[in-house]
Each structure stands twice: as C-alpha cells, then as structure tokens.
Amino acid sequence: DGAYEIQLFLYDLLGNSVFLQSPDLAASGQPSSITVISDEDDEAPVLTGLTLSQSVVDVTNGPQTITVTIDATDNLAGFGSGSTGSGSFFISGIGSRGSLPIVSGTATAPTFAFDITVADTVAPGEYDLRLSLIDNVFNDVFLRADDLDSLGFVSSLVVTNDDFMS
Numbered sequence: 001d002g003a004y005e006i007q008l009f010l011y012d013l014l015g016n017s018v019f020l021q022s023p024d025l026a027a028s029g030q031p032s033s034i035t036v037i038s039d040e041d042d043e044a045p046v047l048t049g050l051t052l053s054q055s056v057v058d059v060t061n062g063p064q065t066i067t068v069t070i071d072a073t074d075n076l077a078g079f080g081s082g083s084t085g086s087g088s089f090f091i092s093g094i095g096s097r098g099s100l101p102i103v104s105g106t107a108t109a110p111t112f113a114f115d116i117t118v119a120d121t122v123a124p125g126e127y128d129l130r131l132s133l134i135d136n137v138f139n140d141v142f143l144r145a146d147d148l149d150s151l152g153f154v155s156s157l158v159v160t161n162d163d164f165m166s
Contacts, residue, residue: 003035041076044141045087045133048073049111050153059120060162070100070112070131077136078107086134087112091127091157094118107136124161129154 006025011017026032049071057064068089072079080086080102090096100112128145148155 056158090130
C-alpha cells in the first residue's frame, strides 16, 4: 500500500525527449502520483498433504522409483508460474528435487508431484525427509522430519537392501 510519485520519460521518433517529474506533472494539472491499495501477503505457505507412493523401498533387486505428492495452500500470492512452483524436497542421503512441478489445483492450492529414484547402492536404513515451500513473494516454510512428524505427515523413507555390503 502507499502513494507513489509518477515520472514520465517521453520521446518521439526524431529523438526529441522530455523527462517530467511529479512536481512538473502537478504544475501542469496532471496526476502526479498513484495510490496503491492491496492486501499484503506476509504469511508463509501451509503444507496440507505429503505422501510417498511407498514408505518402505526394497532396492535388493535394483533401483526403485517412488512418487512424492505434496499439497499446499498459500493465502494470496500463490506458487510459481505456469507448471512449476517454488520450493524443494529432500530425502537425506538419497535425492532431492527443486522447482516442484505443479500437476493440479490452483496457484494458491496446488498439488505438486514428482518421482525420485532410490539407487540400489543405498545402504539399508531410515532416511529423513525435508521440505521447503516458497510463495511468489518469498514467504517460506522449511519443514524437517521432526516438524513433518509433529504435523502428522510422513517424515522418513525406509530402505531395505539385502545385497548391501557395508
């Protein structure tokens, strides 16, 4: 919100030009400022859903691909433009994804979905998830495994690998 002064730079095809500042415009009876009234977006996005197609992955016989689906909301600015939203997803020690692809929903309530491949060289164990969401005006939220767990979302991926040599 606020009032902003108008400045004009005018020129013609012959190269003649004039620069008019706000006082020049006011002196000639022209509008010299513009007032913008808007709702300010100062709220971080909210995670409303997080699922993995598999919470336990067995890579004994080769790499396995899991699908990650993320649902979120944002009060005003929304996410990304076109088919990509802002944020990132990490599975510690396995893989990550930036520029979350929007597959359905709206700019303020998108569903992101993408695949991550778990290599057959990954050691057996439990791997923590981390997620960041960033809206169009850079409000953000970063959620670690303990945050995801306390919100009731999946917070880790379990990998089994009978052929792993430690």
